[in-house]
Amino acid sequence: MVSFLVDYRTESKNNTTPFESLKDAKSAIRYIRENASSFNIDKNKIIAAGGSAGGHLAAATALIDGFNEETDNLSISCVPNALVLFNPVIDNGPNGYGFERIGDKFKDFSPMHNINKGAPPTIIFLGTKDHHVPIETAYEYKTKMEQVGSRCDLKIYEGEKHGFWNHRNFENYKKTILEADCFLQTLDYLKEDPIVPIEKM
Secondary structure, eight states: OOOOOOOOOOHHHHOOOHHHHHHHHHHHHHHHHHTHHHHTOOTTOOEEEEETHHHHHHHHHHHOOOOOOTTSOTTSOOOOSEEEEESOOOOOSTTSSSHHHHGGGHHHHOGGGGOOTTOOOEEEEEETTOSSSOHHHHHHHHHHHHHTTOOEEEEEETTOOTTTTSTTSHHHHHHHHHHHHHHHHHTTSSOSSOSSOGGGO
16 A cells, blocks of 8 residues: 555644635645556545545545645546545534535535445544534434435444544554455455564554
């Protein structure tokens, strides 16, 4: 597996809006896909992953049609082939997270409100005490995904809060990485036997 760490514009650093953040995420997927041969990767096995706001952007690259950078080659798809989402902000609607910054544009920006047929297979990790992403939101997302015929695995962690999977919580970090690994094995993106034994991680 080849990993890319994608940066994106934010209000605090660049005085930009969430819409520019999504443009950057979509540009990144297009860049990777366009240059797949240079990176020696399969352009049809691109996985977008992220946590919290990054999880929103990963999901949005797959589901949102608008908010494309003018300089992008729109003939190159920005839709990843699979999604690995860690407590993602998937609902920007009036009852979701970030609505005050999005407003009525949530209808075109919120992953929850744009799930359509062809949505890529997805795995979501969420704690039951997450105060930013209610557990009910994840179940609703899973239901909507399945209604359009897409796979959505939901891994619930009892008593865990937002960001429970971060590296500083090493046991949870290992658990979620292993679950993600197993998910990607089912898609034939990874093999069962690891290159590095998990005990040495």
